[in-house]
Amino acid sequence: MTNVISLNNVTVRYQSKIGLFSDEYFVALKNITLDIKQGETVGIIGRNGCGKSTLLKIFAGIIEPDSGSVSRHKEKISLLSLGAGFDPNLSGRDNAIISAMMLGCSKKIALERLNSVLEYSELGTFFEQPVKTYSTGMVARLGFTIAVQMDVDVLLIDEVLGVGDANFVKKAEQTIMEKVKSKDTTVVLVSHSAQQIRDICERAYWLNDGIKVAEGSVEKVTSLYESFLDNIYIKDNLK
Amino acid sequence: MLKIIQFFELVITQVQLNLKSEARNNYLSYLWWLFEPILFVGTFYFVFAVMIDKKESDFLIFLFCGQLPYMWFSKSISNSMSSLINGRGLMNQVSINKFFFPLVIVVQDSFKSLVVFIVLVIYIFFESGGASLYWLFLPLIILTQLILIMALSFVVAMLIPFVPDIRFIVSSGLTILMFASGIFFDYKDVISSEHKALFFLNPIANLINSYRNVLIYNQYPDFNSLLLIIFISFIIMIFCIHFMKKLGAYYPRLVIE
Numbered sequence: 159m160t161n162v163i164s165l166n167n168v169t170v171r172y173q174s175k176i177g178l179f180s181d182e183y184f185v186a187l188k189n190i191t192l193d194i195k196q197g198e199t200v201g202i203i204g205r206n207g208c209g210k211s212t213l214l215k216i217f218a219g220i221i222e223p224d225s226g227s228v229s230r231h232k233e234k235i236s237l238l239s240l241g242a243g244f245d246p247n248l249s250g251r252d253n254a255i256i257s258a259m260m261l262g263c264s265k266k267i268a269l270e271r272l273n274s275v276l277e278y279s280e281l282g283t284f285f286e287q288p289v290k291t292y293s294t295g296m297v298a299r300l301g302f303t304i305a306v307q308m309d310v311d312v313l314l315i316d317e318v319l320g321v322g323d324a325n326f327v328k329k330a331e332q333t334i335m336e337k338v339k340s341k342d343t344t345v346v347l348v349s350h351s352a353q354q355i356r357d358i359c360e361r362a363y364w365l366n367d368g369i370k371v372a373e374g375s376v377e378k379v380t381s382l383y384e385s386f387l388d389n390i391y392i393k394d395n396l397k
Numbered sequence: 398m399l400k401i402i403q404f405f406e407l408v409i410t411q412v413q414l415n416l417k418s419e420a421r422n423n424y425l426s427y428l429w430w431l432f433e434p435i436l437f438v439g440t441f442y443f444v445f446a447v448m449i450d451k452k453e454s455d456f457l458i459f460l461f462c463g464q465l466p467y468m469w470f471s472k473s474i475s476n477s478m479s480s481l482i483n484g485r486g487l488m489n490q491v492s493i494n495k496f497f498f499p500l501v502i503v504v505q506d507s508f509k510s511l512v513v514f515i516v517l518v519i520y521i522f523f524e525s526g527g528a529s530l531y532w533l534f535l536p537l538i539i540l541t542q543l544i545l546i547m548a549l550s551f552v553v554a555m556l557i558p559f560v561p562d563i564r565f566i567v568s569s570g571l572t573i574l575m576f577a578s579g580i581f582f583d584y585k586d587v588i589s590s591e592h593k594a595l596f597f598l599n600p601i602a603n604l605i606n607s608y609r610n611v612l613i614y615n616q617y618p619d620f621n622s623l624l625l626i627i628f629i630s631f632i633i634m635i636f637c638i639h640f641m642k643k644l645g646a647y648y649p650r651l652v653i654e
Binding site: 170215218236243247252255259262264 | 421
């Protein structure tokens with residue numbers, strides 16, 4: 159199988175404080191080397207702040223590493239995000255148009271897809287209302303719908319499946335599974351939940367404090383991760 | 398090529414939606430485009446024509462020809478200052494050309510200003526009882542100002558995430574320009590001949606002078622200064638494009654909350 163994305167010794171730092179006399183840095187990823195292959199479903203697991211989201215941004219080409227190299231062999235790599243960029247004063251329809259265009263659609267295609275966005279998101283008459291009147295779940299539904307309708311080669315998902323009502327979550331998971339099965343789309347899922355990774359992925363990486371701790375089959379990596387969490391839990395309780 | 402067309406389509410759509418969104422935020426929505434300059438010019442007129450009693454027949458038009466270009470310039474620049482920082486949510490989700498953010502601001506403010514310019518020209522037409530052929534140069538002056546605004550907006554938008562302190566320099570600079578560009582005085586009355594060269598180092602003073610030549614005095618605009626402004630602006634833009642190629646990928650990390 160061919161590689162879709164390869165990382166070689168990638169390090170990413172964030173500047174946490176600027177000043178004339180002192181610069182402080184926080185290292186989000188340390189010497190990460192990994193490959194994502196065509197058509198596979200990869201899970202990235204780790205606790206909050208371990209560098210998962212930074213890794214997805216590297217995959218998507220949103221940021222470039224401070225050292226090391228990245229090669230992306232596909233053009234359409236898209237981060238599935240939940241409408242953080244929505245304009246609250248504009249209707250769901252207007253936001254759907256501009257968001258689809260941001261993700262790479264022409265205006266014509268964005269307009270053509272509006273009906274299926276309306277249908278899939280189940281927003282009904284709210285679709286014409288300003289987004290500021292939406293509940294959190296509705297915003298998430300609209301965001302997921304727009305992103306999932308894009309034709310992408312690599313779909314990057316950042317812990318988004320747990321939002322919306324139970325019905326919609328099921329539907330979202332089904333759609334993701336269809337993409338996974340089609341083998342045209344490569345899927346990378348980031349989560350702190352071992353169960354979610356096990357449900358969807360074939361292969362997994364475990365990140366801790368920006369370092370790749372384990373990689374391999376999803377069973378092996380998730381069970382290592384879970385015993386690590388159990389250890390922390392026991393230690394905390396012994397204190 | 399297709400990508401560039403799609404990029405501009407995206408900019409235009411974003412501007413349309415921003416204008417719509419902004420209008421919904423205020424009761425008087427689009428009318429503010431006209432009211433805001435009228436408020437400023439009204440104040441200047443009150444101070445200089447009524448209180449200081451400066452009696453010139455077309456002083457009101459004189460003020461508008463100075464204030465409108467200045468407001469277009471200062472609004473675009475000050476809105477561009479935070480454009481990349483305000484775009485942090487978006488640029489952390491999609492990989493997008495960072496010029497998008499200042500460009501949207503410039504197109505948006507320019508569109509508003511253009512509408513107000515048209516109203517001004519109609520007003521002058523009825524006030525002075527007709528048009529003159531010199532008005533045909535108006536698009537050239539407007540285009541020159543647009544190019545200048547684009548170049549400087551890019552510069553402030555790109556530098557401020559790296560050095561936020563520049564914000565203070567730019568806001569003070571804009572206030573100084575308001576007093577130094579001859580909005581409410583005629584440089585011919587006020588500036589001595591030895592300081593004229595210094596006064597015209599300021600591009601806004603040059604632009605305002607050309608606007609007045611064309612709209613009030615039935616004269617040619619100052620072609621030399623317009624061409625010089627276009628030339629320098631293009632050099633600045635080339636520098637910006639080069640800078641962005643190297644550093645564009647740093648912004649999502651730089652502006653993060």
